[in-house]
Structures are given as structure tokens and as C-alpha cells.
Amino acid sequence: MKFWHKILLAVLVLFIAALDVSVVMVMKKSWQLNMDSESKRAASEQLLITNNIYENLDSIQARGVSLDPALLVSVAKSYGQYYRKQGIELELRENGLLLYPVQDGGSSGQEEVRAAQEEHIMTLAMPFPAPYEHLELAYKRDISGLYAQQEELNRFFVMINWIVGPLLLVLLYLLIRQLTKPLKLLSETTKTIAEGDYSNRVKLNSRDEFGELAFNFNKMAAVIEQRMSDLAGMAEDRQRMVDNLAHELRTPLTSMQGFAELLTSANIGQEDQIKAGQYILSETMRLKNLAFKLLDLSVLRHQPLLLAEVDVATLFETAAQTERQRITDNGLLLHLDSSIPAVWGDADLLASFLVNLIENAILASQPGSTIRLLAYPQDGEGVLEVQDSGSGMTEEQRRRAFEPFYRADPSRSRAYGNAGLGLSLCRQIAEAHQARVELQSVPGQGTSIRIFLQLPNNCPPTL
Incomplete structure (x- = not known):
């Protein structure tokens, strides 16, 4: 996997993960605030209804009317019908027994069970103040709209993910390809230098770290090119020197060998002996001169x-x-x-x-x-x-x-x-x-x- 692939995947995953976590936390906080608001509203309305019923019961009792179950049901029914229009259900219990709403047999029990199991219903229950502490008012309010709103937000969040993900992928691809372009140029130039083309340079006009890297790389490449050129020149000079030295030695040594063989032959005159000896002497002096000159060159290279x-x-x-x-x-x-x-x-x-x-x-x-x-x-x-x-x-x-x-x-x-x-x-x-x-x-x-x-x-x- 290439470097820019790794950057693309890493940034994409981290960005989407950070976005998802942030949105989930915001939605959770929003849900909590909405529920707190609904709870405060429900508690306030329940307290208001309870106080109204309490004052109504005090008024009835002050007129000398006995508070029998039928009367309690009548009072609760009047309030229940009024608040039902506002989406609020009321239940009145006496010593734990349901007085209102009045339901028939098993049907009433089933409705109660359904109401208790309904998760979109906010239920609050509180007893009446003395002397009606044997009575308890249950407040039920439908908050399914709040759940529907939350589900809508969830769907919107999923849709945003499906839209933002591909769009972010395209933008990151373009951005990272542009940012990693200097690395590609460096890689291509390094490859050409490794293949022997030391004249290639990174053409990058930038003031950031990549520009500094390209500048230093070009300096390094220039030094390498100069060193390789020097080495090639030295190798060529050395080879030419060896070739010339071999050429210099071959001719006199061959001649010296021939005259030496002539001197060792039996049938040779004095004049030929002198001639052969003089040639061997002259060639020996020339080879000695060559050896001394080479020695001088070697000493000069290594001795200050x-x-x-x-x-x-x-x-x-x-x-x-x-x-x-x-x-x-x-x-x-x-x-x-x-x-x-x-x-x-x-x-x-x-x-x-x-x-x-x-x-x-x-x-x-x-x-x-x-x-x-x-x-x-x-x-x-x-x-x-x-x-x-x-x-x-x-x-x-x-x-x-x-x-x-x-x-x-x-x-x-x-x-x-x-x-x-x-x-x-x-x-x-x-x-x-x-x-x-x-x-x-x-x-x-x-x-x-x-x-x-x-x-x-x-x-x-x-x-």
C-alpha cells in the first residue's frame, strides 16, 4: 500500500469516526435535555392538576357533602375529559384501587397493562396532601412526538454519513495527492539516479519542508554527480595510464629480449655485440627514467x-x-x-x-x-x-x-x-x-x- 493510500484511509476513518462520535454525543445530549424539559413540564402540570382537584374536594367537603367513590369518580372524570383534549390522561386511585377511569372487567386490566408497557408514555404518580393522602393521582402524557423527532434526527444523521463520506473521500483524495506530489517527484528522481542518470533534479518550488527537502536532495544529487564524474575521469585516466604504461614497456622489453638473444648466440661479431649492448643500455636507461618519474608522481600524491x-x-x-x-x-x-x-x-x-x-x-x-x-x-x-x-x-x-x-x-x-x-x-x-x-x-x-x-x-x- 502506498504512503498516500495510508494517509487517505487514516484521515478518512479518523474524520468519520470523530464526526460520528461528536454527532452521537450531541444527539444524546439533545435527547437528555428534551426529556428533562418534558419531565419538568409533566411535573408542573401534574402538580397543578393535583392542587386543583384538592381545592375542589375541599370545597365539596366544606358544603357538607360526603366524598364517596362515585363523587370522586365524577370529579376526576371532569378533569380527565378536559385534559384528555391536551393529550393528558389522568388516573385516580384510592388505597391502590383504580377509581378512574372506570373500566369493565378484563378489558380494564388489559388497558392498564398496555398503558404500563407503552414506552412512549410519560407517567408520574403522587398522593394528595392530607387529609386525602389515601388518594393518588397518576399523570400520563404521550411523548411519541419526541421519539418521532429523535428518529428523524437519526435518519438525517445516517443520510449525512452517506453523503459526507463519499464527498470527503473525493476531497481528501485530491488534497492528499497534491500534498504528496513532492514525494512522488522525489521517488521518481531517486529512481532515475539509481539507474545511473545523475543529472536529474527535483523541480519543486515550495517554501515548506518538502521544498527544503527537495533543495537538499538536489544539492546531494549535484555532489553525487560531481563525485561520479570525478571517479569516471579518474578511472579513465588510470586506464589510459595503464594502457600507455603497457605500451611503453612492451616495445623496449621486446627489443631488449631480441638483442639479449642475439648476444647469447654463438655466431656474432664484436660490432653487433656493441650495438646490441648499447641498445639494451639505452632502453634500460629509458625504463629507469620512466620508473623514477612514476615514483616521483606517487610520492607527490601522498607526501606533504x-x-x-x-x-x-x-x-x-x-x-x-x-x-x-x-x-x-x-x-x-x-x-x-x-x-x-x-x-x-x-x-x-x-x-x-x-x-x-x-x-x-x-x-x-x-x-x-x-x-x-x-x-x-x-x-x-x-x-x-x-x-x-x-x-x-x-x-x-x-x-x-x-x-x-x-x-x-x-x-x-x-x-x-x-x-x-x-x-x-x-x-x-x-x-x-x-x-x-x-x-x-x-x-x-x-x-x-x-x-x-x-x-x-x-x-x-x-x-
Whole structure:
């Protein structure tokens, strides 16, 4: 049974029960008040009749007339005939014996029994005051009209129940369906999210608790959608990394296996041995470089940095010394220019950052061109920049430049032993410094990569 079904049945039953109980109590109270009113009226009329008969008997006795049964019957009959027109029956008894009305034999007894058993007759009996205490006057009044009125009210109440019940059912159905509409929307949206559509939202403009619930639900759905998108992106990046790593390892390992088998053969000249050994050595160095780069990436993900003031001149000299031989071998020039004394960071990681950028610039540059290593202030931050005037990058290449194993020029990068991890490592070094990286590149004109670091005078003292 659905929730709105339960609410409908519960409210309908409770309302009808409360209505019935209230009406029954009102009718019962009304009946009681009517009966009390009739009883007071009957008592008042009986007292009035009794006093009148009493005064009449006193008057008769004062004239010296004896009060025999015949006279008593005559007096009672005169009053009885008068009040019968008003729906009142009188009975006069002497010492318990019925004097009036006079009835014949069994017929009189049957009438008395019927009168006693008639439930719509209100009967009051009281003795006369002294000296007529042996006489008793019974007052009987027909109240069948009051019972008929009560039965009419009962029938009207039943009719109201038959009318109000279905009408209330229809109104409650419309009202509860409207009130529980937000729950239906939440249920449908939850179902679509459970089926994988995380973009669905609850469209509910309301200021009540349901509106607040819908607002919080939409916030939760947005967070879930973002997390799922992030997880999907991470899974895609991880899968691409695994695929690229497998691709990187397959080619050199296969070649190394072939040259190793060549070295173990009996018929091979010294020149071939040297050639095979050199290839195995170069591929071993490339795999070592790949392993070290992957290790650096792993360390940066899990190890916090202890930042300190880094001298820019020393940092530039370290990076230049590491790459000077490769720059010379490729016929390039390295230009250093610094207008700030220091930045805030980790010296070893920043050196690795610059070395990786210089290596990429070497691969992209033509002999005779210049690679520039710059440091300068900008908007309260220290900027380290590596510029080259090489081949540059397209929009697609710029978008994917920081992905692990991505190469703008795969064939050339592989020939120089590059695994495509340099810029990915640079991005993680920047993230570890809580710094941002900018890449600008124009095809055929060169590439510029900057990292924005805090200056020592803007940083808290090291503890």
C-alpha cells in the first residue's frame, strides 16, 4: 500500500469516526435535555392538576357533602375529559384501587397493562396532601412526538454519513495527492539516479519542508554527480595510464629480449655485440627514467611538503648545470634572467620542475634557438617561466599536455627516450605547492610555461 493510500484511509476513518462520535454525543445530549424539559413540564402540570382537584374536594367537603367513590369518580372524570383534549390522561386511585377511569372487567386490566408497557408514555404518580393522602393521582402524557423527532434526527444523521463520506473521500483524495506530489517527484528522481542518470533534479518550488527537502536532495544529487564524474575521469585516466604504461614497456622489453638473444648466440661479431649492448643500455636507461618519474608522481600524491625560502639564482644554476650538456649537444642556447631573489617552495621539486620543462623545450627546439629561464614578480607572486621558440602546440595538444604519457610528438619523444610524464609531474609539483600553472603555446612560434609561487615576504615564518 502506498504512503498516500495510508494517509487517505487514516484521515478518512479518523474524520468519520470523530464526526460520528461528536454527532452521537450531541444527539444524546439533545435527547437528555428534551426529556428533562418534558419531565419538568409533566411535573408542573401534574402538580397543578393535583392542587386543583384538592381545592375542589375541599370545597365539596366544606358544603357538607360526603366524598364517596362515585363523587370522586365524577370529579376526576371532569378533569380527565378536559385534559384528555391536551393529550393528558389522568388516573385516580384510592388505597391502590383504580377509581378512574372506570373500566369493565378484563378489558380494564388489559388497558392498564398496555398503558404500563407503552414506552412512549410519560407517567408520574403522587398522593394528595392530607387529609386525602389515601388518594393518588397518576399523570400520563404521550411523548411519541419526541421519539418521532429523535428518529428523524437519526435518519438525517445516517443520510449525512452517506453523503459526507463519499464527498470527503473525493476531497481528501485530491488534497492528499497534491500534498504528496513532492514525494512522488522525489521517488521518481531517486529512481532515475539509481539507474545511473545523475543529472536529474527535483523541480519543486515550495517554501515548506518538502521544498527544503527537495533543495537538499538536489544539492546531494549535484555532489553525487560531481563525485561520479570525478571517479569516471579518474578511472579513465588510470586506464589510459595503464594502457600507455603497457605500451611503453612492451616495445623496449621486446627489443631488449631480441638483442639479449642475439648476444647469447654463438655466431656474432664484436660490432653487433656493441650495438646490441648499447641498445639494451639505452632502453634500460629509458625504463629507469620512466620508473623514477612514476615514483616521483606517487610520492607527490601522498607526501606533504615542508616549504622554505628558495634562492632563485641557485635554483636556476642547478637546473642549468643538469641540462647544460644536453643543451650543448643539441646546439641550443640557455638564457637565465631573474629579477626576484627568492620564492617560497621546495628546492628539489622546483629544480625537477624546471629540468622537466627544459627537457621538453630541448625536444621542441631547433638547433641555434634559445631557451629562456625567467623569474619575475607579478601581482604579488613570484613567477618561474621557461620559454622556447620551438614547434609549439595545437589547441588539442595544449588541452592534453599535462596528461600522463601524453606526447605532442610521439615519434620524436620516443626516439629521445621521453615517456610523456614530464608535464604531468610538473602539474603535480605545482599542486603540491598550491600554485597554479599556465601554458601558452602557438604552433610554429614556441611554448611558454609558468608557475606562480608565493614570495617569502608574503609567507608565514617557518616553525
